[in-house]
Amino acid sequence: MKIVVTGGLGFIGSHTVVELQNNGHEVVIIDNCSNSSKEVLQGITNITGVTPIFEEFDLREKSSVQDFFIRHHDVAGVIHFAASKAVGESVKEPLLYYENNIATLIYILQELQKKSEASFIFSSSCTVYGQADELPITENAPVKPAESPYGNTKQIGEEIIRDTCKIASHLKAISLRYFNPIGAHPSAEIGELPIGVPQNLVPFITQTAIGLREQLSVFGDTYPTPDGTAIRDYIHVVDLAKAHVVALERLLTDNNKGNYEVFNVGTGVGSSVLEVITSFEKASNKSLNYKIVDKREGDVIAAYADTSKANDDLGWKASSSLDDAIASAWTWEQKVRS
Numbered sequence: 095m096k097i098v099v100t101g102g103l104g105f106i107g108s109h110t111v112v113e114l115q116n117n118g119h120e121v122v123i124i125d126n127c128s129n130s131s132k133e134v135l136q137g138i139t140n141i142t143g144v145t146p147i148f149e150e151f152d153l154r155e156k157s158s159v160q161d162f163f164i165r166h167h168d169v170a171g172v173i174h175f176a177a178s179k180a181v182g183e184s185v186k187e188p189l190l191y192y193e194n195n196i197a198t199l200i201y202i203l204q205e206l207q208k209k210s211e212a213s214f215i216f217s218s219s220c221t222v223y224g225q226a227d228e229l230p231i232t233e234n235a236p237v238k239p240a241e242s243p244y245g246n247t248k249q250i251g252e253e254i255i256r257d258t259c260k261i262a263s264h265l266k267a268i269s270l271r272y273f274n275p276i277g278a279h280p281s282a283e284i285g286e287l288p289i290g291v292p293q294n295l296v297p298f299i300t301q302t303a304i305g306l307r308e309q310l311s312v313f314g315d316t317y318p319t320p321d322g323t324a325i326r327d328y329i330h331v332v333d334l335a336k337a338h339v340v341a342l343e344r345l346l347t348d349n350n351k352g353n354y355e356v357f358n359v360g361t362g363v364g365s366s367v368l369e370v371i372t373s374f375e376k377a378s379n380k381s382l383n384y385k386i387v388d389k390r391e392g393d394v395i396a397a398y399a400d401t402s403k404a405n406d407d408l409g410w411k412a413s414s415s416l417d418d419a420i421a422s423a424w425t426w427e428q429k430v431r432s
């Protein structure tokens with residue numbers, strides 16, 4: 095039985111394909127290469143020795159999605175990564191985000207609903223919590239009004255899946271709420287390759303250090319945190335990828351509690367922006383050019399996960415440290431630019 099990975103050439107998707115193949119799953123990737131490149135397939139093959147099946151099309155084309163599931167009738171599960179993810183762009187082009195992140199989800203669920211049994215994993219985000227009232231954040235923390243159309247697509251996406259699972263008992267689904275994925279595969283065959291200016295801290299750091307960006311802006315140093323900079327839960331992308339395999343296998347083996355579940359996927363450790371910079375300087379032996387600027391609207395002060403549900407129910411725990419993840423991101427950046 096096949097596992098479909100939408101967005102499987104992207105950052106988190108490609109690492110998950112590797113872990114799926116390492117665990118013996120047959121993978122079919124769907125990607126339109128809007129934010130990735132076909133070269134990623136070679137990286138996956140170099141690591142695992144197996145080239146996944148690849149179908150290049152846009153999931154916004156409903157007829158292509160329908161046609162895909164007719165041709166691949168032996169699909170046991172779907173891990174749905176494909177989405178647009180730039181928060182700022184989503185504010186400027188909300189309809190693009192609602193179409194790409196919501197319509198594609200609906201088309202896939204419509205096809206899965208037709209099957210006698212199917213497992214579905216959704217890429218959600220800790221942005222659904224906004225600034226949580228209590229730290230660390232448990233899955234029971236209230237979902238706060240979204241700060242952007244992108245964030246809203248994750249909240250709406252979760253609601254669509256929950257409502258669909260209520261009426262389709264043969265459909266089993268898990269939403270994984272990612273904290274902050276960083277790093278690259280230790281082989282440096284695959285990693286994060288942002289198109290244009292990176293939206294996230296770690297690729298911005300590595301691109302600054304390699305000379306692609308002049309300076310890193312640190313948004314605010316007067317937050318009520320020990321060093322005044324914002325705190326996030328940075329998780330190594332390989333740990334995150336492994337969480338998908340564990341979640342999928344939970345569904346495939348009917349070990350789920352109810353047909354819709356939600357899990358936080360983080361390390362449980364909060365790190366400040368300055369701690370991330372220090373970790374990078376240690377890993378690279380370089381001094382980073384950065385400056386403190388004003389806070390950014392919409393940024394939360396601190397967010398880190400309570401991981402006990404994922405640890406206890408999924409049997410999954412992050413194993414890499416911040417230093418490991420940062421070092422792998424730096425190795426990858428140097429390889430890409432060499």
Ligand SMILES: NC(=O)c1ccc[n+]([C@@H]2O[C@H](COP(=O)([O-])OP(=O)(O)OC[C@H]3O[C@@H](n4cnc5c(N)ncnc54)[C@H](O)[C@@H]3O)[C@@H](O)[C@H]2O)c1
Pocket residue numbers: 100101102103104105106107124125126127128129130131151152153154174175176177178179194198217218219220272273274275294
């Ligand atoms: N990276 C993060 O910090 C983060 C955090 C929380 C949640 N997420 C979510 O995780 C998922 C994966 O994120 P990522 O960082 O790997 O992003 P990414 O952009 O690297 O990967 C997404 C992939 O989906 C493909 N894609 C997009 N729209 C498509 C469409 N209509 N049809 C076919 N393919 C399409 C892109 O080409 C890309 O390869 C996304 O849903 C994202 O919102 C990411």
